[in-house]
Amino acid sequence: MDEHNISVGLDIGTTKIVAMIGRKNEYGKVEILGVGKSKSLGVHRGVVNNITQTIQSIQQAVQEAEAAASEKIEDVTVGIAGQHIRSLQHSDYITRPNSELVIDEADIDRLINQVHKLVMLPGEEIIHVLPQEFKVDGQAEIKEPIGMYGGRLEANFHVVVGQVSSIRNIGRCVKSAGLELEGITLEPLASANAVLSQEEKEAGVALIDIGGGTTDLAVFKDGIIRHTAVIPFGGNVITEDIKEGCSIIEKQAELLKIKFGSAWPGENKDNEIVSIPGLRGREPKEITLKNLSKIIHARVVEIIEQVYVEIKNYGHEEQKKKLIAGIVLTGGGSQLKHLKQLVEYITGMDTRIGYPNEHLAGDSDEDIASPLFATAVGLVMDGLKRHERRKAEALEEDVFKASENEGEQDTDQEAVIEEPKKERRSFLDKLTERVKEFLDNAE
Incomplete structure (x- = not known):
């Protein structure tokens, strides 16, 4: 596999x-070479609850993608979500000597490291520390304090916490696969990168990614992520409700939802009926579409x-924090008929x-x-960015080596080039290293 050009996103979801x-092609756009998809069997609400089944599902998806792209997959960029993710706002300061x-x-690193010492609940760890804006000697709303006296x-921080x-x-499933x-x-960050434009992030936008087991939310304003949340409900709960409400099996409920489901009950007439074959020689069931959309609507x-x-x-209700670009819906659940109208009506x-x-x-x-595929595309983009950063x-x-050899004349250039280097190493990179280390030691 050509290390630097190709990136693989692995989206471990509840349903798939x-x-x-x-x-990246020559125009800077992402060209998808192959996609593999398998049914997710060992994941519940975004959290792995059966390692063996998850490993099999990962291997199946990877083999399918490899066959489609005629490439061998070795490294992957993985997304984490699930009901254990929560976020909080936190302010912290340092006094410079x-x-x-x-x-x-170094000052910013010191400040961020201080936030990492926050006491969390047992088993929880800080995944992401995202500076919002800085204050220097009381002067507020500074986006970039580097170079100031x-x-x-x-700074105010958006802190994302997970188990x-x-x-x-x-990590274990990926390694064992x-x-x-x-x-x-x-x-939520991966999906946001894939479907939001920079203008929307500046104007203020809420991204709602409706998956099978969870619904992820990411709120952006002034180009910075301001809020994230994971709600432990998704498309599967709707299927479950249809299954219970109509007394049919899950497979039929899922098909009904996709083919005839609507989030707006007003549009179905009372006489629109779907007939569902009964199990093993039993009578077929007749379900009115009005009832179906009432069940879906409620959930x-x-x-x-x-x-x-x-x-x-x-x-959102404060004038200064208004989300001008409104809401963007993505994920498999966003394909439900009339969902856009319902969201506009409620919010x-x-x-x-x-x-x-x-x-x-x-x-x-x-x-x-x-x-x-919004999340998967976002993960591929994230992997490509990582490659570029390494390059x-x-x-x-x-x-730097060349400038050392040539003496002092290149020091300015070296300083200019080196500056962004530290900042770009995100805490997720450090987290990846820690997870890798843990897995290596656990073997």
């Missing part, structure tokens, strides 16, 4: 596991209201369905540009 192989020196990377540096055992279990863990990414309203509570928690916010086609090459298969770092090292 997707392995997607992609590379010498305010006559400008603020540099000041004695007291403080470390769940993340290790995912014969793959290397290249990177870990928060799934969808519940999910959307929970998401809306989270959007309000972020502070009063502009809504669109998010397709991951903005970053995809023009000749991509239509199926891949479906909301179903840049390797280049920097070469320049």
Whole structure:
């Protein structure tokens, strides 16, 4: 496998596991070379609860993708979500020993490391620390404090917390499936990268990714992520309700939902009926579409209201925090008929369905540009970014060595090149390393 050009996203979901192989084409767009999809058997609400079955599902998806792309998969970028993920806002500050020196990377690292010492619940660990904005000596709303003078540096942080055992279990499944863990990414962030434009992130937008077992929310404003939440309900609960409400088996309930389901009960007439074959010689069942959409409507309203509570928690009703671009729906559950209208009706916010086609090459298969694959596309993009970063770092090292040999004349250039280096190493990279280390030692 050509290390630097190709990246593999592995989306371990509750209903499906997707392995997607992609590379950047000459226009900077992502070209998908192959996709493998398998039924996810060992995952419940985004959390692995059967390691053996999950490993088999991963292997099946990977083999399918390898066959489609004629490439061998070795490393993957994995998404983490699940009901154990929660987020909180936190403010922290450091006092700098010498305010006559400008603020540099080391100060910001010190501040972020301080946030990592927050006391969490047992078994929980901080996954992501995202600085929102900084204050230097009381001067607020600073986006980038590097290069400024000041004695007291403080910042508001968006802190994402998850259960470390769940993340290790995912790492374990990936490793046992014969793959290397290249990177870990928060799934709402991956989906957001795939379906949102920079303008939307600036204006303020809420991304709602409705999966099988969970619904992920990511809120952006001024180009920065402001709030994340995982709601432990998704498309499977709707199927479950149809199964119970109509007394039919799960397979039939899922088909009914996809083919005839609608989130808006008003549009079905009373005399529209679907006949479902009975089990083993029993009489067929007749179900009115009106009843079907009433069942779906009740559950969808519940999910959307929970998401809306989270959007309000972020502070959407304050003028300054208003989400001008409204809501973007993605994930498999977003394909439910009339869902967009229902979301607009409940929240009063502009809504669109998010397709991951903005970053995809023009000749991509239509199926891949479906909301179903938003997370997988986002993970491929994340892996490609990682490759580029490694390339840049390797280049920097070469320049640094060359400049050392040539003496002092290149020091300015070296400083310019080196500056972003530390900052770009995200905490998820460090987390990936820790999970890898843990797995190596656990063998």
